[in-house]
Structures are given as structure tokens and as C-alpha cells.
Amino acid sequence: MKNKIINTILKQNITLFGSNPKVEKINVGFTNTIYNVNDLYIVKICTNSSNEKNFQKEIDFYEANEDNRLIPKRYASNTDKKDIPYFYEIIEKIDGVSLYHVWHTFNEEQREEVIKQLCMAIKSIHRNTGESYDWTKKVKNQFVSLYEKAKELNLFSEKEQKLLADAYTKFEKYLASNDFVLIHNDLHFDNIFINNGKIKLIDFERSIYAPRDFELDILYKKIRKPWKFASEETEKYVDAGHYSNIMSQIEKYYPELVNIPNLYLRLAIYDIVYFLKHLVQYPEIEELKNDVLSAAKKVSH
Numbered sequence: 001m002k003n004k005i006i007n008t009i010l011k012q013n014i015t016l017f018g019s020n021p022k023v024e025k026i027n028v029g030f031t032n033t034i035y036n037v038n039d040l041y042i043v044k045i046c047t048n049s050s051n052e053k054n055f056q057k058e059i060d061f062y063e064a065n066e067d068n069r070l071i072p073k074r075y076a077s078n079t080d081k082k083d084i085p086y087f088y089e090i091i092e093k094i095d096g097v098s099l100y101h102v103w104h105t106f107n108e109e110q111r112e113e114v115i116k117q118l119c120m121a122i123k124s125i126h127r128n129t130g131e132s133y134d135w136t137k138k139v140k141n142q143f144v145s146l147y148e149k150a151k152e153l154n155l156f157s158e159k160e161q162k163l164l165a166d167a168y169t170k171f172e173k174y175l176a177s178n179d180f181v182l183i184h185n186d187l188h189f190d191n192i193f194i195n196n197g198k199i200k201l202i203d204f205e206r207s208i209y210a211p212r213d214f215e216l217d218i219l220y221k222k223i224r225k226p227w228k229f230a231s232e233e234t235e236k237y238v239d240a241g242h243y244s245n246i247m248s249q250i251e252k253y254y255p256e257l258v259n260i261p262n263l264y265l266r267l268a269i270y271d272i273v274y275f276l277k278h279l280v281q282y283p284e285i286e287e288l289k290n291d292v293l294s295a296a297k298k299v300s301h
Contacts, residue, residue, distance in 0.1 A: 021038050024036045032048070072202065075090040075091065099192045100189040104237040104239060108245065116249070150279065167296040185214070212256070226243050
């Protein structure tokens with residue numbers, strides 16, 4: 001069945017692939033089936049129907065950013081399910097390695113050049129603006145849902161619950177937003193590829209319209225805890241000291257991203273929700289609880 005599907009896609013796009021393409025299945029991920037064609041193109045097939053919403057997000061992202069040269073080129077996509085029963089897209093195959101593989105080998109000048117390019121890429125993405133919605137309500141609802149689960153699991157003492165409740169009362173004050181842009185929403189170094197000094201961003205299935213500063217949510221966590229976002233293969237290269245200048249470099253090349261009122265309090269609120277989400281999934285990990293409480297202290301004081 002799977003061979004029939006890729007063969008149908010190849011025939012539908014014979015002008016792009018030629019009549020006798022070289023096809024290699026790539027064994028990565030669980031939500032999509034992926035093929036390398038002619039070592040030039042990637043065919044992604046959404047064979048897990050529960051991922052269609054995210055897959056559509058990525059297609060929409062490519063359509064909104066066709067002029068951005070720091071992301072892969074999209075050649076085609078299809079979601080009508082007429083000839084094959086799945087969504088699929090065809091994108092440029094990116095050469096190179098993730099930044100995690102090479103960041104430890106760079107000097108500060110090379111790292112700054114990468115961050116300069118990264119800022120150019122996300123500036124271009126952020127030119128796509130969206131309609132405003134109640135961002136504060138969305139974050140508050142996420143917190144309340146997770147906090148109720150945490151209480152059911154008896155994860156916090158009465159004193160800790162009081163701290164979290166106090167931090168929650170500050171959400172309204174700090175989260176007000178009226179600047180909604182398209183964001184990548186998963187900016188860690190495994191999603192940034194580099195080849196001959198030039199970067200390209202990948203993986204847009206988590207993209208959303210949100211306040212501009214939410215782009216820093218994952219990136220800022222990665223700066224502070226880079227080992228948490230590295231793959232098992234690249235974790236051995238991680239040295240937290242190699243990431244210490246990134247925020248100042250972002251301020252240099254994309255000041256609008258960091259010169260936001262209450263930025264670090266907003267990021268602390270995002271931390272509360274992020275680490276609380278993981279804590280209720282893995283309640284035995286004490287570090288996650290400490291991360292939640294540490295962020296709550298920043299917000300409540």
C-alpha cells in the first residue's frame with residue numbers, strides 16, 4: 001500500500017522528479033512517512049490522520065513564507081485525498097547538519113553570524129500578521145487545566161499552591177498583547193540546519209499566530225538548558241557557556257523581539273505553563289517541579 005502511494009505521487013509530479021527517480025525511504029518520526037527523491041526533494045506523507053491539523057499548519061506556513069530564502073522551498077502539496085488517502089507535501093531537501101552538531105566548534109564571531117541569520121529568518125516569518133485574540137485567557141486556561149491535574153496528583157504543598165495561585169493573579173497584568181504574528185514556535189537547534197555557514201529553518205508543524213515574544217519561549221529555554229533540547233546524539237556536545245551571548249545578539253539584530261514590556265516576566269509565565277505540562281506527565285521528576293516553582297517566584301514578586 002505504501003509503495004503504491006509514493007508511486008502515485010511520483011507519477012503526479014513526473015515533471016519535477018523525472019520518469020525514473022531515485023527514491024529512498026527515510027526512517028525518522030512517527031507521524032509522517034518520508035522519502036528522499038533524487039537526493040533533491042523530500043516527500044512527506046501524513047500517514048497518521050491524527051496529525052493532519054499540524055500537517056496543514058506546515059503547508060500554510062510554507063504558503064505564507066514563499067519568499068523566505070532561509071527555509072526550504074515548497075514545490076507542491078495536496079490535501080484533497082482524491083488519488084491517495086493522505087495529505088502530502090514536496091519540499092527542498094536541505095543539506096548540512098543541525099546546529100547542535102557544530103555549535104561547540106564555532107568561535108563567538110561565527111555564532112553571532114548564525115544568530116544574525118536566524119534573526120533575519122524569523123523577522124521575515126513575523127511579517128505575517130494575524131488577528132488579535134484573547135492571549136491572556138488562552139494562557140490562563142492552559143494553566144488552570146494543568147494546575148487542576150497537578151492538585152489531583154498532590155504535587156504541591158499548601159505553601160507551594162499559594163505561590164502558584166499568587167503568580168496566577170499576575171497573568172492578567174503581564175500578558176496583555178495586541179501584536180499577533182506568525183511564529184515558528186519550536187526554535188531549538190535541531191530545527192536549524194547549517195551548510196557552509198548558511199542556515200535554514202525546518203519543521204513548521206507547531207507554527208501559530210501569537211504575540212511576537214512567544215517565539216522566544218522555546219529559544220530562551222534552550223539558551224538556559226541547552227541539553228534539554230539536544231538529541232541523544234548531540235547532547236554530548238552541549239556546553240551551556242556556548243549559549244550565554246545569544247540573547248544580547250538577538251537584541252542587536254532583532255531588537256523588536258526583546259524590547260517588549262515585561263518580557264522576562266512573560267517568559268516566566270510561559271515557563272510555568274511549559275514545565276507544569278511536563279510535570280503532570282512525569283511527576284516523579286523533581287527538577288520539573290523546581291522549574292515551575294522557580295518561574296512562579298519570578299512572576300509573583
